[in-house]
Amino acid sequence: MLRYLTAGESHGPGLVTIVEGLPAGIPVDLEAINRDLERRQGGYGRGGRQKIERDRVRVLGGIRHGRTLGSPVALLVENRDWANWQDIMSPLPPDDPAELETRRAQSRRVTRPRPGHADLVGSLKYAHDDARNVLERASARETAARVAAGSLARQLLRQFGIEVVGHVVAIGPVEADPAVLGALSPQELADRAEASPVRCADPAASARMVAEIDAARAEGDSLGGIIEVIATGLPPGLGSHVHWDRRLDGALAGALMSIQAMKGVEIGLGFEAARRRGSAVHDPIAWSPERGYFRTSNRAGGTEGGMSTGMPLVIRVAQKPIATLYRPLPTVEMGTHQPAEASVERSDVCAVPAGAVICECVTAFELARFFLEKFGGDSLEEVRRAYDGYLAYLRTR
Ligand SMILES: Cc1cc2nc3c(=O)[nH]c(=O)nc-3n(C[C@H](O)[C@H](O)[C@H](O)COP(=O)(O)O)c2cc1C
Numbered sequence: 001m002l003r004y005l006t007a008g009e010s011h012g013p014g015l016v017t018i019v020e021g022l023p024a025g026i027p028v029d030l031e032a033i034n035r036d037l038e039r040r041q042g043g044y045g046r047g048g049r050q051k052i053e054r055d056r057v058r059v060l061g062g063i064r065h066g067r068t069l070g071s072p073v074a075l076l077v078e079n080r081d082w083a084n085w086q087d088i089m090s091p092l093p094p095d096d097p098a099e100l101e102t103r104r105a106q107s108r109r110v111t112r113p114r115p116g117h118a119d120l121v122g123s124l125k126y127a128h129d130d131a132r133n134v135l136e137r138a139s140a141r142e143t144a145a146r147v148a149a150g151s152l153a154r155q156l157l158r159q160f161g162i163e164v165v166g167h168v169v170a171i172g173p174v175e176a177d178p179a180v181l182g183a184l185s186p187q188e189l190a191d192r193a194e195a196s197p198v199r200c201a202d203p204a205a206s207a208r209m210v211a212e213i214d215a216a217r218a219e220g221d222s223l224g225g226i227i228e229v230i231a232t233g234l235p236p237g238l239g240s241h242v243h244w245d246r247r248l249d250g251a252l253a254g255a256l257m258s259i260q261a262m263k264g265v266e267i268g269l270g271f272e273a274a275r276r277r278g279s280a281v282h283d284p285i286a287w288s289p290e291r292g293y294f295r296t297s298n299r300a301g302g303t304e305g306g307m308s309t310g311m312p313l314v315i316r317v318a319q320k321p322i323a324t325l326y327r328p329l330p331t332v333e334m335g336t337h338q339p340a341e342a343s344v345e346r347s348d349v350c351a352v353p354a355g356a357v358i359c360e361c362v363t364a365f366e367l368a369r370f371f372l373e374k375f376g377g378d379s380l381e382e383v384r385r386a387y388d389g390y391l392a393y394l395r396t397r
């Protein structure tokens with residue numbers, strides 16, 4: 001089963017991911033991974049950190065001469081900011097008490113926990129008196145490693161014509177016009193989102209989103225938004241109805257909700273389905289010699305019974321506003337219990353465009369995982385044989 005781990009702190013030497021379970025022989029385009037890393041760094045509303053970082057992937061194992069070996073793939077994304085934090089984030093024990101004092105004094109301790117971040121509850125749970133020990137790992141800097149893993153996994157999907165697109169449909173109260181988005185193919189959506197500073201394919205809404213971010217920044221506030229991910233080219237039958245943890249919809253929702261700041265996931269009509277009658281929710285089934293079974297609508301968003309239906313997968317994800325506010329919320333100083341203003345160093349104002357790239361890559365990873373669960377083999381050719389056999393079988397139904 002395809003899986004991955006990540007490690008690394010936001011201001012440590014770098015982020016590392018190990019992707020285990022990819023078959024041998026997948027052609028790997030490292031520049032495509034670098035492009036996804038660059039896309040994740042971008043978007044209107046980001047803070048000063050992205051001026052320092054130039055995320056690129058370094059392969060530490062698992063790929064030779066441009067193809068996967070079947071062994072675990074280890075990828076490293078270095079933190080350029082580490083150069084400014086080496087002392088504060090040093091993994092070495094201090095040699096003597098004097099040095100400990102210096103390091104502590106310089107250590108940018110965080111004792112005024114930010115509402116909305118992991119600072120307070122992480123410090124309580126892990127018995128830290130400095131929330132830096134929590135925020136370094138709670139930080140969404142970790143998503144650089146997830147994007148590297150997902151971008152690698154999508155290279156398997158591309159071998160089978162599966163594409164995943166993430167774009168922004170709302171920032172704060174500003175929403176893209178569904179009529180404008182609905183007229184675009186997934187490829188057009190991707191191209192237009194790419195050309196927008198906020199990754200939104202509706203140009204008029206995009207301009208209003210930029211203004212909304214400027215207004216929030218001017219008031220020392222922050223913004224969240226809504227991201228849509230669309231995956232095309234999926235066969236029917238990824239995932240399973242037979243057991244809860246084999247359901248594709250459940251795994252996608254879990255993986256997407258596990259991204260920092262994501263607070264809601266809906267597939268297809270999602271919450272809207274609860275308001276309608278069944279006849280206005282379920283997708284009629286049809287059959288033609290050319291297409292076999294198909295649906296005349298896709299309100300389910302591409303899954304039924306925990307399995308892909310073969311229609312496009314359509315997921316929406318709600319991202320909450322950034323936790324660090326330049327006009328900070330009330331908090332309590334850890335230790336003294338005195339009322340205080342929450343800590344603020346530097347921060348993004350809105351990271352929803354970045355969130356769209358992260359959701360895209362996290363979705364790609366889950367789809368690759370389920371793809372290999374169904375068609376898995378040790379080499380790409382073995383996977384292809386299983387996949388082609390399944391498609392041939394479907395044509396007989
Ligand atoms: C791409 C991205 C960038 C983020 N940048 C910041 C930031 O600059 N400052 C901040 O306080 N939170 C930022 N966040 C949000 C925090 O990571 C998030 O509030 C924190 O992890 C707690 O969220 P949770 O309750 O969902 O775990 C960012 C989130 C994402 C996805």
Ligand SMILES: C=C(O[C@@H]1CC(C(=O)O)=C[C@@H](OP(=O)(O)O)[C@H]1O)C(=O)O
Pocket residue numbers: 010047048049050053138139140141144260345346347348
């Ligand atoms: C570093 C990234 O995002 C960071 C996510 C983040 C947080 O709290 O989640 C806080 C900020 O970190 P810093 O205080 O170093 O500016 C963001 O910049 C990144 O996405 O590459």
